[in-house]
Amino acid sequence: MEITGECFCGEVKYQLEGRLRDARSCHCSRCRKAFSAQASAYALVDASAFSWLLGQDLLTSYVGQQGFGLQFCSQCGSTLVGVFKGVVHGVTLGCINGDPDIEIGKHIYVGSKAKWEVIPEGVVQFDEGAPESVE
Numbered sequence: 001m002e003i004t005g006e007c008f009c010g011e012v013k014y015q016l017e018g019r020l021r022d023a024r025s026c027h028c029s030r031c032r033k034a035f036s037a038q039a040s041a042y043a044l045v046d047a048s049a050f051s052w053l054l055g056q057d058l059l060t061s062y063v064g065q066q067g068f069g070l071q072f073c074s075q076c077g078s079t080l081v082g083v084f085k086g087v088v089h090g091v092t093l094g095c096i097n098g099d100p101d102i103e104i105g106k107h108i109y110v111g112s113k114a115k116w117e118v119i120p121e122g123v124v125q126f127d128e129g130a131p132e133s134v135e
């Protein structure tokens, strides 16, 4: 399937062929800051299946620990993708257009969630990383 995504102002767009993998939401304090939200909402992609359609020159990067970083629209501030050592690693679910046919499969680092966040009942959650998680 073909999935497209774009930022809030619409000046940066991407597409990817195939499926998203391993959609997760991380509630740690770092992800709260990085995603400006109660948690991340993020899924993995194959870099070879990903391409920018528009506005790549508007992207700004912030690279944090261990070579993992985020790229966002310098015009509106939407965070679009995660990168590892300069290569696209995953996408933020919030910037995807339409239905990408995947659900968040696990909530991780729920043990360090914000005090103000209420986690819905019935979600798969872990106090720290999921056993097989690379997060």
Ligand SMILES: [Zn+2]
Residues within 6 Å of the ligand: 007, 008, 009, 010, 011, 012, 073, 074, 075, 076, 077, 078
């Ligand atoms: Zn934008």
Ligand SMILES: [Zn+2]
Residues within 6 Å of the ligand: 026, 027, 028, 029, 030, 031, 032, 040, 109
């Ligand atoms: Zn996190």
